[in-house]
Amino acid sequence: MTADPAPLVEVHDLKRVFDVSKPWLNRVIERAPRQFLKAVDGVSFEIRKGETFALVGESGSGKSTVARMVVGLLPPSAGTVTIDGVSMHDAAAADDRQRLRRRIQMIFQDPYASLNPRWRVGRIIAEPIRAFSLIESEAAIAERVGELLTLVGLHPDDRTKFPHEFSGGQRQRIAIARALASDAEFIVCDEPTSALDVSVQAQILNLMRDLQERLGLTYLFISHNLAVVRHMASRIGVMYLGRLVEVSDGKSLFSAPRHPYTRMLLDAVPDVAMVGKVRQSVKGEIPNPLAPPSGCTFHPRCPLVFDRCRSENPPVIDGVACHAVQAGRVAAA
Amino acid sequence: MPHEDTAPILSVRDLTVEFVTRRGTLRALDRISFDVARGEVLGVVGESGAGKSVTGSAIIGLIDPPGRIAGGEVRLAGERIDNLPPEAMRKVRGKRIGMIFQDPLTSLNPLYRISEQLIETIRVHTDLDAAQARARAIALLDEVGIPAPEKRIDSYPHEFSGGMRQRVVIALALCAEPEFIIADEPTTALDVSVQAQIIALIKSLCRERGTSVMLVTHDMGVIAETADRVAVMYAGRIAEIGPVRDVVKEPLHPYAKGLMGAIPSLEGETPRLVQIPGSMPRLSAIPQGCAFNPRCSQVYARCHVERPELIAVGSRKVACHLYDTRSKSGVAA
Secondary structure, three states: OOOOOOOOEEEEEEEEEEEOOOOHHHHHHHOOOOOEEEEEEEEEEEEOOOOEEEEEOOOOOOHHHHHHHHOOOOOOOEEEEEEOOEEOOOHHHHHHHHHHHOOEEEEOOOOOOOOOOOOOHHHHHHHHHHHOOOOOOHHHHHHHHHHHHHHOOOOHHHHHOOHHHOOHHHHHHHHHHHHHOOOOOEEEEEOOOOOOOHHHHHHHHHHHHHHHHHHOOEEEEEEOOHHHHHHHOOEEEEEEOOEEEEEEEHHHHHHOOOOHHHHHHHHHOOOHHHOOOOOOOOOOOOOOOOOOOOOOOOHHHOOOOOHHHHHOOOOOEOOEOOHHHHOOOOOOO | OOOOOOOOOEEEEEEEEEEEEOOEEEEEEEEEEEEEOOOOEEEEEOOOOOOHHHHHHHHOOOOOOOEEEEEEEEEEOOEEOOOOOHHHHHHHEOOOEEEEOOOHHHHOOOOOOHHHHHHHHHHHHOOOOHHHHHHHHHHHHHHOOOOOHHHHOOOOHHHOOHHHHHHHHHHHHHOOOOOEEEEEOOOOOOOHHHHHHHHHHHHHHHHHHOOEEEEEOOOHHHHHHHOOEEEEEEOOEEEEEEEHHHHHHOOOOHHHHHHHHHOOOOOOOOOOOOOOOOOOOOHHHOOOOOOOHHHOOOOOHHHHHOOOOOEEEOOEEEOOHHHOOOOOOOOOO
């Protein structure tokens, strides 16, 4: 490893278990056992300042749960999240965390649900400024809101409108302006363009990249769309059933995927460059997360499976969690 | 109008759909014409509000009031079906035209077993008795790739995963061996690895049975891999229609060009996505002349006054004045 600047975000062995048991009375009458869902199971990664780290995976892989734990919306069952040296969940660091909060913001998937329909846009965007008491005078707040609206490609006069007067893409711009209002440095984006049409998605992705260049932002980018992730991310983590199966820099993940799941996923994505090509068929579906397979959770679908995979959970070594790759059973493609 | 296809299975001419509202009549489809050849997969792409789904609903006569077909005609195997009385149309629907909707959970009745739903559909459209219908239902489930169909047939929809449910919906659409299937966003609700399986299934079924399909989706990747020809829709009109290879690789219409450039691809480096300024016009405010003119970079005087008709350019048809050889402004680069 070279002497990189210290990572801005460090996630270590993060776990989250949800109790999905039936109510107590049902358990007693039906003799049903308690049930636990391991949504995130031992995820570790680092995000360096100014880079975009993406988490990809299919539904139920735990990407959004990781995002919520990173910003502190959800306490982890085990493991730590450290941002700029401050723990996000340690009670002792409460004061430091309060100062850190301003620098972390989140953009959600559905711009129809993430903006208060009864508030005018100006008030929505000014909320973080007022919450953190960043600017005192009302006139200065109004000026800052105008600046932010211009920054995301809207007009300063739009501040007097309500969210319903905007299209989906414009609403997502408002959500971005709100995230930037407190001079955030680290922005967690949970499927920011999944609800948008392609031409609008292109506008938002371009805007996010421009802002990153201008303001030196760091993104944690959650998406199920591999093409979007390839376009945005400098490093990518692939999740499967709550585990990180491969972490790699953007280019090599797509040119030389190593984990069999990553290969399968890349093979499965319909792409405009694939006109008329015949592809390999994909086997099976994601298993029930309540009863995940033993050992490596991917083994029932894996073409490279051998006895060790069924009993032993592979650790992440050199960015990939796979016995077959680690044992040298496959040449790196 | 002469056409190179010999007896297309579906032929749509000048189809216009209007919705009468208090604030005036909205034209959701504006004189669209296209053909689908036997055994062909026609992809229909566009962003939300382009009129893709309305096209599908209009063909099978499922436009609910206040919407109505205001003009044009739809012919199935040469026979007009847009003006059939409701009772006769019901016999066409399901029997001759099958339908696959986006969300498999809402197109299956949650209170009935799969077997009941399949057998009922088979018996409505054929004269098989109960036992024969059940045997046929099992054969269909087997054909769409449901393992152990004789056991699974008596399950309820909630006992199936999303991908399996969509397979059941496809089996349901195939019950009466229709000549033509309308698939409206059949893979949008599914994860990528499952999506690939469903696409492969639709493709192989069409090949084996010679069924024609109209595949409505916003996902260009799905179209690129599945369709033979593609129609790009914008604001209730067809902007460009032609062989999928040509349209995807080298779109002619400025909107189609923008749309293709806006899609992040898994191959090749794209520093910046192509951005089409603005968004799709509302139905209440469709511009005069070419509907795309406010967003078009190559707009000229004629675009503001005259609506471009579909004109043949090589293997495809484009609705753009730039390609009209009679126009003095000449052909675009």
